[in-house]
Amino acid sequence: MSAAAVSLAEILLIVAAGTAIGFLGAGRRRMDLEEWTVGGRGFGVVLLFLLSAGEVYTTFAFLGASGWAYSRGGPTLYVLAYLTLASVVSFFILPEIWEAGRRHGMQTQSDFFTSRYRNRYLAGIVCLVGIASFVPYLQLQLTGVGIIVEVASFGAIGRAPAMAVAVALLVAFVFAGGVRAVAWVSMVKDALMLLAAFAIGIGVPLIHFGGIGAMFTALAHAHPRHLTMPGATTNLGHAWFISTVLLTSLGLYMWPHMFAATFTARSADALRRNAVVMPLYSLTLAFMFFAGFAAVLIVPRLSDGDLALLTVVRQSFPPWFLGIIGGAGALTAMVPAAILILTAATLFAKNLFRPLFAPDMSDDNVARLARATVVVLGLLSLALAASSSTTLVSLLLMGYAGVSQFFPGVVLGLYWRRITTAGVFAGLVSGVAAAVVLMLAHHDPVLGLSAGFVALCLNFLIAVCTSLLTPGADHEPHRADP
Secondary structure, rough: OOHHHHHHHHHHHHHHHHHHHHHHOOOOOOOHHHHHHHHOEEEEEHHHHHHHHHHEEEEEEEEHHHHHHOOOOOHHHHHHHHHHHOOOHHHHHHHHHHHHHHHHHOOOOHHHHOOOOOOOOHHHHHHHHHHHHHHHHHHHHHHHHHHHHHOOOOOOOOOOHHHHHHHHHHHHHHHHHHHHHHHHHHHHOOOOHHHHHHHHHHHHHHHHHHHHHHHHHHHHHOOOOOOOOOOOOOOOOOHHHHHHHHHHHHHHHHHHHHHHHHHHHHOOHHHHHHHHHHHOOOOHHHHHHHHHHHHOOOOOOOOOOOHOOOOHHEEEEHHHHHHHHHHHHHHHHHHHHOOOOOHHHHHHHHHHHHHHOOOOOHHHHHHHHHHHHHHHHHHHHHHHHHOOOOHHHHHHHHHHOOOOOHHHHHHHHOOOOOOOHHHHHHHHHHHHHHHHHHHHHOOOOOOOOHHHHHHHOOOOOHHHHHHHHHHOOOOOOOOEEE
């Protein structure tokens, strides 16, 4: 059997096994809106961890981190810092959000804004910005699937067919099992990703240089500036690094799917325990960086840095191992893509369509519409991914610039009685507009700072000042509710 056939067979087997587990994970539960979106609010520490890891560690972790280590160098280390700080943020705010969700029956991020600020237009803006921010994130996942399968199959399957099959499979198990199916598929994905990370991060430097230390010595000698700031770039210096860490650590749990995952927890204590454990999982990213740094010397002058990890793996390991890596990478893309599509469909059906066009629609009909929307969003995301040429990390940072603008409305809504709807609305619109203008005009970074962070600072300033100028507060924060 040829190398391509061996690798491709393993990829298909792993993806098929993961998909089957997704179908089985839902069991015989009745998929009403509550079960489909938040798993009946019954996830303990283990299922919550699997879901969180599935949402956080995506194609970006598998290909984007190593790709930036290859093409940018030092600046990519912001990833290790922000994931740890994001867990600290989550330890304090997610239990408060969960308590608000339990009291008010929330299922989406827009539900929080609706309940806290009593303004459907603000909730609608939150919904639209959230769905729009999903676009680059979905592109990231599906583009990653195409790259992984194409390289791991030695070109036997092209990017477009690989993405099409992945979309069909993830839409199927999301349609059938909702968020619980995604959590169970994450179990397979996480196990394989851990195996891949350690094998690649240790194996590649060992095979080519005799060890990790020797690899870094060789890299420092050949490219002494690659491991420092601004690395292989001219504008991603220390100010960009710090501002990007702050932007992404505050914005991680503002992604609508991460926010909604909070409501799946059985208790607030489960969320705190998860926050303590999650930084340990981020250590696996260091091994992806090792592969990216090693690739600078092993396969120089690649046209696309996102190909670095798989290219060096293909040169270093036998085909059967490449198949395992390809299958792990495919699931690493499919799991987050599934939860993204599920969340976007729920936001559209519950927080856009029902309030504007069918206020009397029942939850069962909302669930049916959301399931139908999953199919539409799957096809749309496939079309967008097929036409995208942006690097994976750039796509992720574009999304962060949008969703991080929800942070002032959430944290001030939880902890500051004086915040008003007008303040949050003005801040959110200003922050999103500033982020879009700066990024479309290619002013990122601006004055050395991340454009998204500059927009977030403007958002906070306008939200606070407008609230102080607005007579009276709207109502008490959730945590003060009886």
